[in-house]
Amino acid sequence: MGNMQKDKMRVCSTTGLPVCLNAELFIKLNAVFGVVALLVGSVAAILLALTRWETVALLNPLGYYQVITLHGLNMLIFWILFMEMAILYFCSTTLLNSRNFSNALSWGQFGLMAIGMVAVEYSVLAGRASVTMTSYVPLEAKQEFYLGLILFAVGALLGVVNFFGGLYIAKRDKTYKGAIPLVVFGALAAAIIAVFTIVHGALVLIPTWLWSIGVLENPPDAAWYRLIWWGLGHCSQQINVCAMVAVWYFLATLTTGAKPLNQTVCRFAFLMYILFINLASAHHLLVDPGVGSAWKMWNTSYALYLAVLASMIHGFTVPASVEAAQRKKGIGGLFGWLTKAPWKDPGFAAFFLSLIIFGFGGGITGVTLGTHQINIIAHNTLRIPGHFHVTVAGGTSLAFMGLAYYVVPLIFRKEYPLRPLARLQPYIFGFGIVLMAIGMTLAGSLGVPRRHPDIDFTGARIAVDMGEAAPFLAMLGIGGTIAALGALIFVVLTVWAVFLGKTNKGRAMTSWQTPEQDRVTKSLMSSGWNPNEKGLKPKGTVVLTFIFLASFAVYYFSNWKALVDVWPVK
């Protein structure tokens, strides 16, 4: 069975799962750096929110561009990728009953990513790289900005290689029987996408770096840069989606005892993510010169929108598995499984809010804005951040926060302080993000641009006034501030728990749930029940998914209607 040496492992006192101590070290290191990035990104978020809220208008334009660069990189790259590294270590060891593949590779992973992050933070904070996250050439940052990102990407690649090595030795040593667990399968999908994402990053950033140090005379071509950069920028969001869905399955099991209705369907959906993800990332180039209509339509949909289909499948199977588990516990009614769910468990609350916010917010807006022609009335307006804050913040980040409420007690073996505040935290963050995203979407529909400090265009030769958008920007400001405070509460509680929290070594973690909920969930997890039994039919999920489909159709077709009203153009 397992291939861990006795002195390099422990058995988890809560779950009974084996924990590789080497992997545990790297889970801790990566998680700590991830949380540091979240801290920096959240402070930046408050400054941005209070700038776009016209009544406050905190930062001047130059400060705003600097802080938006800081925010984007910390939130979208550093926080999320460090967390994903932690997830890869966990999946290839504990869930496979196997040891960490190579400590040398792991130190390489962590060291390079840490150095890369520090270089980029320095560059941005010193005002040497106010180029926003995308750093579109011929805008130029100082060399350590590109070099830092390259080192960070190479580090991430080493982490992925270590993960593949982990899968290999587990298979070789027969540490498990049959197929890998679903959560590991999801992590594997994320890791495969990460490989071609990082290759795109190297392709685009290495020549840009060479230009920044004067080895190349000219910057890369602007259109080429956009095409390849989005191979990095968009595909990395697909890694996030994969990792988030894997976390959904993980937390659904841990907090309710859920079991996928059909393993084939879930795995097939992950496979579709790998195959039908937007390699070319056309969503970002839909109103670009040099690429034609046929190219844009094909690369937006790959003929069939099969990656969207995959998300719609997960969007059904995840809540359906929770519903079946709840029904198995004897909870009846159409929505009893939801009303009697463990909402005071921040792991469950974060997971389920993430599912709802990602699906209803991120999914619907993403497909609509990524439709070739509709993009004309959306490109680079605030509608775009309105979309990705409900995918990557309200979806992925919130799911990762939920994960932390279990990782800290189980891996760090420390208990969270101020538990009532921790229970509230996912709601504060989720509410703030949704309010902000709605404000952004409405302001963007009035034409308000993203990455722009104001709507009165102070100093412009031709005066423009978008004052009618002010109430929506106030929503953005208030929602963004609430969300950032929610994230900061998470950071403070987590840092407090890790460094000052009460240890739970040698005993089970203090459950987030009531003793009764805890007992039925644990007994369900240890019994071999079948989620497809008669009487467990997920009727409530069917109703939810039809509400989802109806919302999707209304939003989608009203955007086509809005497009009819603008000037003819081709």
Added chain:
Amino acid sequence: MSIFNPPVKWLEAPHGYERVWIGIALAWCLVLSAAMPYWHFKGRQTSSGEAYAVTPADFDARVTRFVEANQVDTRSGLPVVQAPPGGDIYMIGKLWQWFPILKLKKGVEYRLHLSSFDYQHGFSLQPMNMNFQVLPGYDHVLTFTPAEAGEFHIICNEFCGGGHSTMTGLIIVEE
């Protein structure tokens, strides 16, 4: 359990509600896929991406010739250029201005050539909220028809350095 190994024989066809949902979702994805080609042939708004290679200096020279030949007025210190109806018209994004001001006729089709003299810019026509990407080295041609008369502002919605938020422009459409 999704964290434990599945049964050794985990391959099975979807059934029940799950199967029905997959069918419905697939049908919806087909609708989404068909909508874009449908609009391509039946709709009146698209981004065909028509573009030609041009150096920033060459494009700037074309804009200058266009302005010299067609200028009718000056406003806010910028030339107002009335183009021949239905012809080729030019606009360049330059740190930090959309240049020149264009005067057009309602209901007439124009070929608008857009490019950048320096960084990437975002051509954002308000209040219709029509947005197109403008890149240095690319002459991006939009074939478009102003559908209403009035004054329409252009803002820049691609970050282009320190003066980005002051980069605006104007299109005047007459009956």
